[in-house]
Amino acid sequence: MILVVGGAGYIGSHAVKELCDAGYETLVLDNLSTGHRAAVDERAVFIKGDLGSESDLHRLFSRYSVEAVMHFAANSLVGESVADPLKYYENNVSATLTLLKTMCAYGVSSFIFSSTAAAYGIPDTDYITEETMVRPINPYGRSKVMVEQILEDFSHAYGLQYIVLRYFNAAGADQSGNIGEDHRNETHLIPLILQHLLGKRPYISIFGTDYPTPDGTCIRDYIHVTDLAKAHILALEEVLRNKGEQTCEVYNLGNGCGYSVQEVIRMCEKVTERKANIEYAERRPGDPARLVASADKIKHKLGWKTEYDLEKIIHTAWKWHLHHPDGYISFEAMR
Numbered sequence: 001m002i003l004v005v006g007g008a009g010y011i012g013s014h015a016v017k018e019l020c021d022a023g024y025e026t027l028v029l030d031n032l033s034t035g036h037r038a039a040v041d042e043r044a045v046f047i048k049g050d051l052g053s054e055s056d057l058h059r060l061f062s063r064y065s066v067e068a069v070m071h072f073a074a075n076s077l078v079g080e081s082v083a084d085p086l087k088y089y090e091n092n093v094s095a096t097l098t099l100l101k102t103m104c105a106y107g108v109s110s111f112i113f114s115s116t117a118a119a120y121g122i123p124d125t126d127y128i129t130e131e132t133m134v135r136p137i138n139p140y141g142r143s144k145v146m147v148e149q150i151l152e153d154f155s156h157a158y159g160l161q162y163i164v165l166r167y168f169n170a171a172g173a174d175q176s177g178n179i180g181e182d183h184r185n186e187t188h189l190i191p192l193i194l195q196h197l198l199g200k201r202p203y204i205s206i207f208g209t210d211y212p213t214p215d216g217t218c219i220r221d222y223i224h225v226t227d228l229a230k231a232h233i234l235a236l237e238e239v240l241r242n243k244g245e246q247t248c249e250v251y252n253l254g255n256g257c258g259y260s261v262q263e264v265i266r267m268c269e270k271v272t273e274r275k276a277n278i279e280y281a282e283r284r285p286g287d288p289a290r291l292v293a294s295a296d297k298i299k300h301k302l303g304w305k306t307e308y309d310l311e312k313i314i315h316t317a318w319k320w321h322l323h324h325p326d327g328y329i330s331f332e333a334m335r
């Protein structure tokens with residue numbers, strides 16, 4: 001079976017759906033601290049538990065025959081990580097170490113790890129490749145880079161086979177409209193704009209208009225969550241194919257196109273045919289002006305293709321938000 005840790009979360013639940021569609025027997029471990037039970041595909045086995053709990057992990061690994069692990073469970077808010085670094089080092093680093101230790105104990109050596117563009121900090125290049133210097137500027141980014149370093153050491157010492165995927169800005173929803181983005185405390189740009197356009201927020205704030213970009217607002221690389229999920233399947237196939245040989249690879253996952261906050265708002269207005277109220281606000285601490293990926297490496301090496309541009313990403317997100325204005329709560333009510 002393929003164990004998906006954090007499979008009830010936003011990106012994890014989309015990966016679970018892709019795994020089930022591809023015919024993999026899938027097992028989800030999630031403590032539902034930020035994820036939703038309703039997001040987990042019905043074809044997967046669900047276990048509520050903690051990746052940092054040795055007893056939860058032993059129970060799981062002794063009961064199921066796990067072939068590979070995908071690890072999505074992490075806290076991922078930059079601002080929160082600055083205010084509460086202990087939470088990030090505990091949940092993102094220490095708990096992952098417990099998972100890796102248990103995998104070693106049960107002889108499971110194939111691992112796909114969710115990392116982040118925050119690993120690069122403030123890059124000195126327009127298109128970030130995997131060769132770009134890793135120098136995170138906040139505890140969230142550092143927690144991910146620490147795990148990347150642990151993986152490298154585990155690979156040399158214990159034969160761990162792994163692929164690290166560094167995501168740029170995940171967005172959109174499965175095209176069925178049945179699963180999507182539902183954070184209890186939403187901070188991400190696209191869901192916030194769409195919630196505003198749905199009438200659930202009075203305005204959308206633009207954080208900073210004096211960045212060194214053409215329109216003064218931050219530029220990001222938005223990548224569809226299903227494109228991300230499909231990259232995980234390719235990575236999984238690669239580690240399983242290479243069993244016995246050393247695999248320790250890092251890939252960026254992005255579209256290679258940068259859009260400013262203003263451009264994203266305009267695209268949301270176009271897709272929804274609604275007009276946004278904009279509030280111009282101060283810069284948000286820790287935001288780099290521009291983060292755009294070069295994802296050529298995974299395209300060349302694993303044949304990854306992206307299907308969704310920004311307009312299509314927003315179409316799928318809008319479909320999710322329109323049908324589930326209160327997220328999974330409304331979804332549950334409809335079932």
Ligand code: UDP
Nearest residue numbers: 187188189192205206207218220261284287
């Ligand atoms: N942003 C904004 N207003 C908001 C939320 C986000 O202007 O209400 C900006 C944010 O400063 C960043 C970009 O939108 O430049 C993307 O932010 P998000 O939180 O979605 O992702 P991040 O890049 O932080 O991972």
